Amino acid sequence: MSKFDYGVFIGRFQPLHIGHEAVIRSALEKVDTLIVLIGSARQARTPRNPFTYSEREDMFAKVFKHELTTGRLVLKPVQDHPYSDTAWCTEVQRVVNETVLEHYNKGGVVLHGLQDLRIALAGYGKDRSSYYLKLFPEWGNVQLASQYGTFSSTVVRKQLFQRIPVISQSVLSEEVAEWLKAFALSDPFRELLEEAEFLDAYPDEWGRGPFVTVDAVVIQSGNILLVERGEAPGKGLLALPGGFLDPRESIRDAAIRELKEETRISDHKGEIPPAMLASFIDGAKTRVFDHPERSLRGRIITHAYLFRLPERRELFSVTGGDDARTANWHRLGDLKPEQFFEDHWSIIDLMADL
CATH class of the missing domain: 3.40.50.620 (HUPs)
Structure with missing residues (x-):
């Protein structure tokens, strides 16, 4: 026994x-x-x-x-x-x-x-x-x-x-x-090989970091605003609107800029100006995500901002821009972790109180 x-x-x-x-x-x-x-x-x-x-x-x-x-x-x-x-x-x-x-x-x-x-x-x-x-x-x-x-x-x-x-x-x-x-003869292998080659070359072009990035967690009426990545790494996966910090901007301004560039978020008057987007930020929920292995590209530390948009039956309109293939609203209850790039599901899980 x-x-x-x-x-x-x-x-x-x-x-x-x-x-x-x-x-x-x-x-x-x-x-x-x-x-x-x-x-x-x-x-x-x-x-x-x-x-x-x-x-x-x-x-x-x-x-x-x-x-x-x-x-x-x-x-x-x-x-x-x-x-x-x-x-x-x-x-x-x-x-x-x-x-x-x-x-x-x-x-x-x-x-x-x-x-x-x-x-x-x-x-x-x-x-x-x-x-x-x-x-x-x-x-x-x-x-x-x-x-x-x-x-x-x-x-x-x-x-x-x-x-x-x-x-x-x-x-x-x-x-x-x-x-x-x-x-090794399958389509998933070919896609992974492309990504592995991209990641191997990344440090030679950009270094290993640490890098500072921003991500926007945008919630409206039970929906979240997400982009589909257009290129490696994570081509075809869902991601939060975001990107790298420019040398001459604050982290908060970077989050607003990336949100506008990647989604062209608009109401009935047109694209929403930065000052109005800033008013939607829930400052108490801002959080740093710094797990050492959160990205295979290198040491990338991101700052996530929660944007709580006004509840309404007709969601703000969005259009994919910059390096995002598409931008769309998604019902939070329909999403699955395996659909997401890097640790973006974990960020949403913690920021949106799922």
Whole structure:
């Protein structure tokens, strides 16, 4: 009998490699059932997070078919919360609680709480990304042997996103390697390769920062004003109107300028003048977003301003301009995190009180 009824292992698995597999098999020797939480589960594709949750689920199914079929291994998605460890911990706790109750109750014994079950967090402290091992003191701990080898998913991705992709079967199971070979012939791969090449060249042209940017969170009658990006990075994704600070302007003025340039926001009298737009700013909600990995272009620190426009049945008119392909109003309830560029969904989530 195992010391723990359930283990919890968290990772991004971009992609799943033999180091991950070794840790999972080691954990399965110490717990009855292992819940694997797949992070970054609802994000748009980027060279850092190229595979969707369902695609990573497919990789697991090819390698751990027996464990998944018998219920010893359970996969669940977890969304990123880069600006709130509390929100991330809450989601992890909620997903684990729901998963354990659902899984255990299938055995015929109905539980309403987890107090009689032994749950442990499984993992190894490889680097600063493993800080989460200290965030769940209510669970036990299963320390696993460190991932062997000198490789990581970062190395696998770097080799993959080339004009002639390299898919190393020395660090990937045969099933995952074949999956990646097929992926390298797909349209998403070609789009990601274009973006990876853009990002590789970006520091040579612009430097690595820090850079200062602005973003406008514009709300009117339950709708938010968004642009569709016309170029890499994030071509085709939704984004907040915004851009880089000019040397001779204040941050607030930059937010207003970018809003006007990218959306041509207008009422029945024509384009709304800067002074009127400024009057719509909710100063109490202005916030800096500075997660070190918020942008793959470099160290970019953005200042977000919340514009609360007057409630009305007919929304202000907008037209895409500057480097925005289009500008449109979107109902807040219709939006999904995976539609957004960089961390713009997280900004909206915090600024608009979703």
